[in-house]
Amino acid sequence: xxxxxxxxxxxxxxxxxxxxxxxxxxxxxxxxxxxxxxxxxxxxxxxxxxxxxxxxxxxxxxxxxxxxxxxxxxxxxxxxxxxxxxxxxxxxxxxxxxxxxxxxxxxxxxxxxxxxxxxxxxxxxxxxxxxxxxxxxxxxxxxxxxxxxxxxxxxxxxxxxxxxxxxxxxxxxxxxxxxxxxxxxxxxxxxxxxxxxxxxxxxxxxxxxxxxxxxxxxxxxxxxxxxxxxxxxxxxxxxxxxxxxxxxxxxxxxxxxxxxxxxxxxxxxxxxxxxxxxxxxxxxxxxxxxxxxxxxxxxxxxxxxxxxxxxxxxxx
Amino acid sequence: xxxxxxxxxxxxxxxxxxxxxxxxxxxxxxxxxxxxxxxxxxxxxxxxxxxxxxxxxxxxxxxxxxxxxxxxxxxxxxxxxxxxxxxxxxxxxxxxxxxxxxxxxxxxxxxxxxxxxxxxxxxxxxxxxxxxxxxxxxxxxxxxxxxxxxxxxxxxxxxxxxxxxxxxxxxxxxxxxxxxxxxxxxxxxxxxxxxxxxxxxxxxxxxxxxxxxxxxxxxxxxxxxxxxxxxxxxxxxxxxxxxxxxxxxxxxxxxxxxxxxxxxxxxxxxxxxxxxxxxxxxxxxxxxxxxxxxxxxxxxxxxxxxxxxxxxxxxxxxxxxxxxxxxxxxxxxxxxxxxxxxxxxxxxxxxxxxxxx
Numbered sequence: 001x002x003x004x005x006x007x008x009x010x011x012x013x014x015x016x017x018x019x020x021x022x023x024x025x026x027x028x029x030x031x032x033x034x035x036x037x038x039x040x041x042x043x044x045x046x047x048x049x050x051x052x053x054x055x056x057x058x059x060x061x062x063x064x065x066x067x068x069x070x071x072x073x074x075x076x077x078x079x080x081x082x083x084x085x086x087x088x089x090x091x092x093x094x095x096x097x098x099x100x101x102x103x104x105x106x107x108x109x110x111x112x113x114x115x116x117x118x119x120x121x122x123x124x125x126x127x128x129x130x131x132x133x134x135x136x137x138x139x140x141x142x143x144x145x146x147x148x149x150x151x152x153x154x155x156x157x158x159x160x161x162x163x164x165x166x167x168x169x170x171x172x173x174x175x176x177x178x179x180x181x182x183x184x185x186x187x188x189x190x191x192x193x194x195x196x197x198x199x200x201x202x203x204x205x206x207x208x209x210x211x212x213x214x215x216x217x218x219x220x221x222x223x224x225x226x227x228x229x230x231x232x233x234x235x236x237x238x239x240x241x242x243x244x245x246x247x248x249x250x251x252x253x254x255x256x257x258x259x260x261x262x263x264x265x266x267x268x269x270x271x272x273x274x275x276x277x278x279x280x281x282x283x284x285x286x287x288x289x290x291x292x293x294x295x296x297x298x299x300x301x302x303x304x305x306x307x308x309x310x311x312x313x314x315x316x
Numbered sequence: 317x318x319x320x321x322x323x324x325x326x327x328x329x330x331x332x333x334x335x336x337x338x339x340x341x342x343x344x345x346x347x348x349x350x351x352x353x354x355x356x357x358x359x360x361x362x363x364x365x366x367x368x369x370x371x372x373x374x375x376x377x378x379x380x381x382x383x384x385x386x387x388x389x390x391x392x393x394x395x396x397x398x399x400x401x402x403x404x405x406x407x408x409x410x411x412x413x414x415x416x417x418x419x420x421x422x423x424x425x426x427x428x429x430x431x432x433x434x435x436x437x438x439x440x441x442x443x444x445x446x447x448x449x450x451x452x453x454x455x456x457x458x459x460x461x462x463x464x465x466x467x468x469x470x471x472x473x474x475x476x477x478x479x480x481x482x483x484x485x486x487x488x489x490x491x492x493x494x495x496x497x498x499x500x501x502x503x504x505x506x507x508x509x510x511x512x513x514x515x516x517x518x519x520x521x522x523x524x525x526x527x528x529x530x531x532x533x534x535x536x537x538x539x540x541x542x543x544x545x546x547x548x549x550x551x552x553x554x555x556x557x558x559x560x561x562x563x564x565x566x567x568x569x570x571x572x573x574x575x576x577x578x579x580x581x582x583x584x585x586x587x588x589x590x591x592x593x594x595x596x597x598x599x600x601x602x603x604x605x606x607x608x609x610x611x612x613x614x615x616x617x618x619x620x621x622x623x624x625x626x627x628x629x630x631x632x633x634x635x636x637x638x639x640x641x642x643x644x645x646x647x648x649x650x651x652x653x654x655x656x657x658x659x660x661x662x663x664x665x666x667x668x669x670x671x672x673x
Contacts, residue, residue: 063458114656117609119402123599124651131645235641243466246459256456286477288470295467299449299460306453 008253011304012268019275027282038161040278042153045167045225047270050241051248052174053218055266058249059178060191060211061258062118066107066126067219067245072238073133074100074223079142079233082149089146096227097220103129104216108209118208134235143232153228163229168267170221175263177214187211192259247273247294251301272297350661351604351621354654355628362632369635372512377499378582379631380513384520385578386623389594390601391527392571394619397602398531399544399564400611401457405446406598407591408468409569410576413439415475417577418485418586428491435573442468443569447562457565476588484587495581516578523574527567528616540564545612600626600647604654625650 024031031037050067057064077099078092087095103125110121155162178184190197190207198204222241227233250256251272252265273294280290362369369375389406396403403409417435420426426434446464450457476483500510530537542550543560551557575594580586603609604625605618629650633643 110652114659116655116659119609120599120603120655121652123596124648124655127596127644127648127651129648131641131643131648134639134641135645243462246462247466250459250462256459286474288473290470292467292470292474295463295465295470298463298466302455302459302463303449303453306455 009264016268016271023279041164042161042229044274045163047244048167048267049170049222050245051266051270053215054245055249055254055261056214057211058254059187059261060207064215065122066129068238068241069126069129070103070219071222073129074220075226075233075237076133076136078227080136082145083142089149093224096223100220101213101217104213108212112205112208141232141234149228150231163225171263171267188259247298251298348618355625358628366635377514380517381582383624383627384516385575386597387520387620388523388571388575389598390619390623392568393598394602394607394614395564395568397607398540398614403568404461405465406572407594408465409439409442409572410591411472412468413573414576414580414586414590421489422485422487428489432577436570439573440566440570444562444566447565451558451561472588484585496584524616524620531614541612
């Protein structure tokens with residue numbers, strides 16, 4: 001029991017629950033009305049998936065700076081497929097996922113073949129994707145595409161938005177992948193200690209490529225969520241996703257050095273960031289205060305984690 | 317065509333060789349030489365495609381002013397890359413510092429130089445704060461500066477709204493417009509006028525020289541590099557590594573503030589959007605110039621050349637009517653190509669060095 005209480009996830013869960021309760025009281029329980037709660041969860045789906053997309057590369061000690069822009073690119077590309085090319089929605093959805101995975105694969109291959117730091121490789125692909133994302137449709141907006149897909153984005157099951165359930169399902173799948181599957185364990189082993197992993201017969205290169213491909217695939221899922229839930233897409237999507245993509249795993253206790261992940265922590269951290277977001281709109285606070293607060297929270301979470309590590313290190 | 321590379325490329329030798337074995341490598345293995353050739357080829361290409369590229373007043377003078385800003389931006393990143401750290405807040409540190417400058421000019425009416433010094437002090441202070449957090453807690457510099465960037469993003473906008481009610485100071489300190497528009501050609505001694513080089517260029521050259529000398533000859537700079545290359549060994553050799561980390565980050569903040577000032581001078585306004593475009597170029601310039609992310613080695617000349625290359629591409633494609641987004645596409649491709657080629661060259665050079673020894 002004590003070991004559960006002392007985990008990072010438990011702390012986050014308590015903070016998230018307290019924050020949610022406090023916000024609910026402060027808004028005269030407006031937060032708990034069906035409409036507000038629905039919007040709260042619907043727009044929580046994107047931060048969760050984007051945070052997971054960053055987390056899977058952090059697991060092998062890499063970073064993916066292109067994750068936000070890739071989401072935007074996949075979203076705009078699927079908009080183009082539906083509106084300009086006239087293809088049905090399922091094709092566009094599969095194309096968005098495939099596109100994300102392929103770009104991720106390219107990222108991974110570039111990292112292992114050039115041996116350039118992943119940070120720099122994804123910085124370069126981010127820049128390239130920014131150009132491509134804009135190249136699809138300029139500043140234009142795609143809307144009025146597939147009613148079925150947009151209905152999926154607005155649908156709810158028992159008051160819970162379907163896109164949120166999709167995000168939770170993705171989170172569960174990612175957790176199972178890292179916990180139960182051989183490739184998932186290999187990723188963590190490679191991220192934790194590449195040398196030991198190699199001696200145990202694990203290919204570090206394969207782990208890197210797999211992690212980047214997965215990250216791209218998750219960005220593709222994020223794009224599908226955007227297309228379905230937002231109802232319109234344009235070239236600015238993804239610009240404001242890069243920092244949240246790091247904020248969620250880092251607050252969630254994922255180590256940048258690799259080898260250690262926390263799906264629950266990442267999801268809870270995305271929830272916390274969303275809480276800050278909602279309080280901003282509920283109380284009509286200047287948007288900039290939110291950035292200030294999130295910056296402080298990230299720093300605070302990291303410092304707290306460090307402090308706790310020191311304490312547990314001392315008691316050992 | 318020498319004119320636009322020469323002033324930006326001060327004769328500072330690279331402050332440290334990329335690898336201990338690099339001295340034994342052949343001349344063509346020097347990444348700086350490759351950059352110089354690429355820049356020369358691009359200048360020839362752009363000037364043959366559009367003669368406007370060689371227009372001294374409309375193209376070359378603004379190009380030099382732009383290069384000056386981004387050389388200093390690159391140096392700001394280089395200051396922490398020397399440790400193997402990153403500064404994700406380089407743009408926002410510039411924004412906060414230029415806010416301090418604008419405030420000093422607007423409220424106190426201080427002369428240009430005093431305001432600059434105030435801004436530099438603020439930049440160095442916020443950089444030192446980042447360094448202190450990193451050194452004291454041992455948290456990854458990426459996380460600390462990313463969080464700082466988030467925080468400053470909010471703070472800068474709030475401060476501008478508080479102080480100006482908008483996003484920019486209306487004040488124009490005397491001397492700012494000279495920095496913005498004048499070149500040395502406007503100053504004559506009798507019959508002899510200076511070359512058509514903007515007044516901001518010498519500031520960037522001085523910064524590059526200063527950083528070059530610091531890392532090559534000064535004890536502080538050498539100790540920072542040693543800390544970056546092997547912290548434990550540096551600590552055991554009696555170097556106060558924590559203080560060196562703080563110093564490198566303070567230098568990064570100081571240079572970011574200087575870059576913010578140069579951009580404000582080029583734009584003619586102290587506004588909240590200064591620094592927004594700094595992050596990518598700040599990595600591009602040093603990395604293109606052969607500075608490693610691992611730390612322990614820096615190349616000031618390479619950074620200057622890297623900044624020149626990116627700005628030449630921007631300017632050339634801009635004149636050829638490419639849109640900003642297309643520019644990004646090509647800059648990204650150039651970065652990937654340059655880095656892959658660099659990697660290939662290093663491999664070839666290593667192989668040759670091994671086979672000849």
